[in-house]
Amino acid sequence: MYPEEFRYTKEHEWVTVSGEIATIGITDYAQQQLGDIVYVDLPRVGDAVMAGKTMGSVESVKAVSDIYSPVTGEVVEVNATLAEAPEKVNQDPHGEAWLVKVKLADAEEINRLLSAAEYQSYIEAVQR
Amino acid sequence: MRYLPHSDEERRQMLAACGLESEADLYRQLPPEVRLERPLELPPGLSEYEILDYFRARAAENVAGYPSFLGAGVYYHYRPVLVDVVLSRGEFLTSYTPYQAEISQGTLTTIFEFQTLMCQLTGMEVANASMYDGSTAVPEAALMAMRLTRRERVVAARTLHPEYLEVLRTYGRSQGVEIEEFGYDAELGCADLEELAGKVDERTAAVILQRPNFFGVIEPVREAAEIAHRRGALLVVIFSEAVSLGLLAPPVEADIVAGELQSFAIPPSYGGPFAGVIATKERFLRQLPGRLVGQTADAAGNRAFCLTLSTREQHIRREKATSNICTNQNLIALAATVFLTVYGRRGLRELAEQNLAKAHYLAGRLPRRFSGPFFNEFVARAAARSPEEINRRLLERRILGGLPLGRYYPELADCLLLCATEMSRQQHMDAVAEVFSGR
Numbered sequence: 369m370y371p372e373e374f375r376y377t378k379e380h381e382w383v384t385v386s387g388e389i390a391t392i393g394i395t396d397y398a399q400q401q402l403g404d405i406v407y408v409d410l411p412r413v414g415d416a417v418m419a420g421k422t423m424g425s426v427e428s429v430k431a432v433s434d435i436y437s438p439v440t441g442e443v444v445e446v447n448a449t450l451a452e453a454p455e456k457v458n459q460d461p462h463g464e465a466w467l468v469k470v471k472l473a474d475a476e477e478i479n480r481l482l483s484a485a486e487y488q489s490y491i492e493a494v495q496r
Numbered sequence: 497m498r499y500l501p502h503s504d505e506e507r508r509q510m511l512a513a514c515g516l517e518s519e520a521d522l523y524r525q526l527p528p529e530v531r532l533e534r535p536l537e538l539p540p541g542l543s544e545y546e547i548l549d550y551f552r553a554r555a556a557e558n559v560a561g562y563p564s565f566l567g568a569g570v571y572y573h574y575r576p577v578l579v580d581v582v583l584s585r586g587e588f589l590t591s592y593t594p595y596q597a598e599i600s601q602g603t604l605t606t607i608f609e610f611q612t613l614m615c616q617l618t619g620m621e622v623a624n625a626s627m628y629d630g631s632t633a634v635p636e637a638a639l640m641a642m643r644l645t646r647r648e649r650v651v652a653a654r655t656l657h658p659e660y661l662e663v664l665r666t667y668g669r670s671q672g673v674e675i676e677e678f679g680y681d682a683e684l685g686c687a688d689l690e691e692l693a694g695k696v697d698e699r700t701a702a703v704i705l706q707r708p709n710f711f712g713v714i715e716p717v718r719e720a721a722e723i724a725h726r727r728g729a730l731l732v733v734i735f736s737e738a739v740s741l742g743l744l745a746p747p748v749e750a751d752i753v754a755g756e757l758q759s760f761a762i763p764p765s766y767g768g769p770f771a772g773v774i775a776t777k778e779r780f781l782r783q784l785p786g787r788l789v790g791q792t793a794d795a796a797g798n799r800a801f802c803l804t805l806s807t808r809e810q811h812i813r814r815e816k817a818t819s820n821i822c823t824n825q826n827l828i829a830l831a832a833t834v835f836l837t838v839y840g841r842r843g844l845r846e847l848a849e850q851n852l853a854k855a856h857y858l859a860g861r862l863p864r865r866f867s868g869p870f871f872n873e874f875v876a877r878a879a880a881r882s883p884e885e886i887n888r889r890l891l892e893r894r895i896l897g898g899l900p901l902g903r904y905y906p907e908l909a910d911c912l913l914l915c916a917t918e919m920s921r922q923q924h925m926d927a928v929a930e931v932f933s934g935r
Contacts, residue, residue, distance in 0.1 A: 407782065412646075425816070430815070432807045 567915025619746025630756025636665035641702035685866025712873030742848030785819030880934030
């Protein structure tokens with residue numbers, strides 16, 4: 369379910385790193401909890417994001433939830449297709465519906481995040 | 497709701513339950529210097545008939561029926577009797593904001609009608625369910641523009657209603673709005689576009705322009721929009737005289753239109769309650785403050801209405817809401833809706849034409865201060881007598897004069913702002929001209 373090569377946060381974001389670029393999204397568990405997503409509010413290219421701080425929000429028919437950045441750095445790309453098709457976050461949260469790409473300020477930061485197994489047991493504990 | 501005061505026995509029991517001796521013990525933690533150590537200076541209670549007598553006496557002090565040439569944000573228009581017939585129905589008059597909104601399909605239907613009418617009038621694609629009034633709609637529009645552009649400065653015309661500008665400054669102090677003003681053309685009385693162009697830069701979130709402006713002059717919306725858009729700023733168009741929208745082209749070049757609806761059957765009554773509105777383009781919808789009613793279908797497929805996009809609002813989004821306005825001015829907005837329904841598209845145009853014709857008749861007999869095109873309000877220079885003296889003499893003739901402008905614009909201390917509407921009669925307008933001329 370949760371890709372081994374990703375890292376996760378307790379706020380239900382995932383991140384995967386290639387070189388110095390981190391790709392960030394929200395987890396399948398997060399999209400299930402939110403229900404039908406109707407709008408995604410993302411930072412802009414060039415914005416600075418900080419680990420643990422809000423960088424945007426996802427809006428479903430009943431709620432708006434903040435998206436917290438798992439890492440610190442500068443936004444280099446945002447997933448523009450989500451503006452027209454926010455439902456992709458429900459359909460493919462770990463793939464096509466990535467949210468932003470961030471140029472990492474500190475490559476070590478990622479090691480402090482949860483592994484797939486740790487995240488899996490975290491959400492199982494939350495659900496109990 | 498009945499008001500039932502507590503008995504002494506009940507007070508004693510409540511204090512005992514709290515383990516306190518006296519009421520004063522409740523306030524012990526307050527330092528003595530902030531306490532009022534004496535009873536409030538309130539008159540003793542009155543009986544019902546004494547209260548009625550008092551208010552009848554106050555009502556008798558009103559100068560009802562005097563013709564008025566005062567405008568300046570509050571206009572003297574006819575109120576069709578149908579307005580109060582609808583407003584005084586219990587379903588509208590006494591019902592508070594529906595918390596389970598969809599239960600109140602009637603209320604939601606009227607709000608949906610209101611939003612539709614506002615879009616038709618302003619040329620915008622979406623309008624909210626109303627705001628408290630025009631003055632508070634101005635800073636809400638400014639903050640909206642700041643969120644949309646992620647910039648923190650607004651450039652506001654000096655010809656914006658001076659009290660709207662004050663409300664903008666009040667909001668600005670706590671919300672971090674940087675406000676810069678630009679002046680007006682001393683001949684035309686409309687915005688100085690050259691000065692505006694010099695003040696709009698890549699930090700400007702919005703240009704704020706009122707049409708007609710405080711002097712009654714029609715501002716060049718299209719040119720202002722070009723200046724704003726060239727630098728990535730938005731144009732916010734404000735209106736305080738809503739009847740003008742019956743005749744002027746909708747300000748479609750604007751990004752946000754906000755204004756005051758008092759002209760639509762809302763009585764002046766000491767300055768309120770009024771109703772305001774904000775309308776905008778659909779792409780800016782998520783930053784629009786206030787409630788929105790949408791059309792949907794119920795379980796049986798029937799047309800129905802619902803509150804929509806509530807996730808922008810405070811009761812769901814808490815401190816991240818687009819605004820801390822979490823209600824709307826429903827009963828007053830309903831007056832505007834009924835008014836517009838009574839007049840209709842053609843009726844509103846005819847009404848606006850009458851306003852235009854009468855104001856231009858009056859202006860033709862007075863020394864106009866500005867030469868720019870105007871709707872139902874204009875600035876006249878008081879040459880033979882001071883503005884205050886003119887008003888005093890008009891009052892002797894049981895006529896309410898205009899607004900002396902020196903209070904807001906020291907450079908216009910010899911000027912009066914005058915307004916004529918469909919209510920103005922020729923004999924009274926001629927009387928104004930006579931007093932102006934010094935005869």
